[in-house]
Amino acid sequence: MNLKTLILMSVIAVASMxxxxxxxxxxxPGPFAPATYQTKQAAxxxxxxGATGLNLQNFATTFENFTFASSGVVNSLxxxxxxxADSPAPVLGAGPNFQVNFYTSLGAxxxxxxxxxxYNIGTANQTLVGAPGPLAFYSYxxxxxxxxxxxxxxxxxxxxxxxxxxxxxxxxxxxxIGTLGSVQxxxxxxxxxxxxxxxxxxxxxxxxxxxxxxxxxxVAGLVAVxxxxxxx
Amino acid sequence: xxxxxxxxxxxxVIGGLAIVYASPAEKTSVPSDYFVRSxxxxxxxxxxxxAVTLSDWEFTARSRPATCRFVD
Numbered sequence: 001m002n003l004k005t006l007i008l009m010s011v012i013a014v015a016s017m018x019x020x021x022x023x024x025x026x027x028x029p030g031p032f033a034p035a036t037y038q039t040k041q042a043a044x045x046x047x048x049x050g051a052t053g054l055n056l057q058n059f060a061t062t063f064e065n066f067t068f069a070s071s072g073v074v075n076s077l078x079x080x081x082x083x084x085a086d087s088p089a090p091v092l093g094a095g096p097n098f099q100v101n102f103y104t105s106l107g108a109x110x111x112x113x114x115x116x117x118x119y120n121i122g123t124a125n126q127t128l129v130g131a132p133g134p135l136a137f138y139s140y141x142x143x144x145x146x147x148x149x150x151x152x153x154x155x156x157x158x159x160x161x162x163x164x165x166x167x168x169x170x171x172x173x174x175x176x177i178g179t180l181g182s183v184q185x186x187x188x189x190x191x192x193x194x195x196x197x198x199x200x201x202x203x204x205x206x207x208x209x210x211x212x213x214x215x216x217x218x219v220a221g222l223v224a225v226x227x228x229x230x231x232x
Numbered sequence: 233x234x235x236x237x238x239x240x241x242x243x244x245v246i247g248g249l250a251i252v253y254a255s256p257a258e259k260t261s262v263p264s265d266y267f268v269r270s271x272x273x274x275x276x277x278x279x280x281x282x283a284v285t286l287s288d289w290e291f292t293a294r295s296r297p298a299t300c301r302f303v304d
Contacts, residue, residue: 037302038302040302040303040304041303042302042303043301043302043303044300044301044302044303059296060296060301082303083303084303084304085304135303165296169303170303171302171303184301186296186298186301187296187298188295188296188297192298194298194301
């Protein structure tokens, strides 16, 4: 194997590795530090299991937009949340169930967003982060929300606690990282859409689809074989 | 004796008139079904079965104005 072949193989290997590597939209600072918006540190994002009558169950939903440079599949999601001050202290590991939805568009009016993928997940590894502010923060993560994304296309994700508001209120923490802009549909008996110049503390990772990885490796292999034959 | 008969007759006449004029039916000038119709109107506005008690309100209502859309 001559030097030229070696260099070419190295370039192909590096290109393949970078293509296989996960791409992450990062909006959670490390180490975590709370962001403040209108004197608060989180926005309610909750489906009230105990609401009856005129009171809406889906009274609060936050949406965060994200875009990946390359096409792939979302393989992990993590976020930071907070319970309201008058809520009882949550039992670690027994937090609310969450619904994670992905959208290509939020619709024109509050409550009109229709998800293209929807997942019900458990306690999402609830872990106490600490209380750098007046209220404690908790971190959450899941790998159970696969979602195909196209590079350069903007999507939205919502993370909503499925929890009786009479038991506790839960919200998604704010973040100053990322392109400013988020949406919250909120209302007691009718929803109103709020566009806020703030982000939510959410990290979303995606890896290339298995088919794409296989194609890259196949091309790399063919090039390598051809180079070997030419060298002989 | 005649005087007692006259007085007795007067008592009977006056007593009878007093009973007739004091009766509610004679004093009421509204239709007899007035109260029934009033009850129907009130009933249409608020059925007894839908009456809201303080405990019901406290149990069902979620006080979540737009100013409360953040965690505090």
